[in-house]
Amino acid sequence: MILLADHQDSFTRNLEHLLAGFDEVLVRDRRDIDEETCQSADLIVLSPGPGNPDQYPETQALCRAWTGKKPILGVCLGFQLILQVEGARITRQSQVLHGVETEIEFDPSSATYSGLPPSLRVARYHSLRVDPASLDCLPGSIRITARDPIRDAPLSFEDTKRKLFGLQYHPESFLTTSGRSLIENVRNACMD
Secondary structure (H helix, E strand, O other), X not given: OEEEEEOOOXXXXXXXXXXXXXXXXXXXXXXXXXXXXXXXXOEEEEOOOOOOHHHOHHHHHHHHHHXXXXXXXXXXXXXXXXXXXXXXXXXXXEEEEEXXXXXXXXXXXXXXXXXXXXXXXXXEEXXXXXOHHHHHHOOOOOEXXXXXXXXXXXXXXXXXXXXXXXXXXXXXXXXXXXXXXXXXXXXXXXXX
């Protein structure tokens, strides 16, 4: 079962439909997730959402409690939240990207991008970003696997040892090429 922690975002249901192609999905408001639910999940997914990670103390606590115990994937807000909990800073970016399709530079040797074509376009919906200058504060096991080639913003990460993954962009959007393959790669890495 995939547990999808809902941050009341319009993309949550789209993400649920994408994830449902792999397993049963249980969508729960982030404030209503208990230990038993997390224990029964094979994968915990932190949904996109409005605002910034500081507005979600319940999800930060969930992340701290289950990192290294259960596979976790963060999407957009979830990506930022995980990296902030791990030590990075979140800042406003100079250009708001909402409904923008951009090319990314990614590491083809990573689990997330395994077997994908060399060119990948993704859907971006964010006004905040992980500050690249704060990446040195992250644990050494976290590997940035994709960046924005123009703005140098981190766009994905993985920590295969602790089965912790994040995507700043939206794999569930029709603007993201290979969105299903990205989720499949992350799920396969989590099940290894």
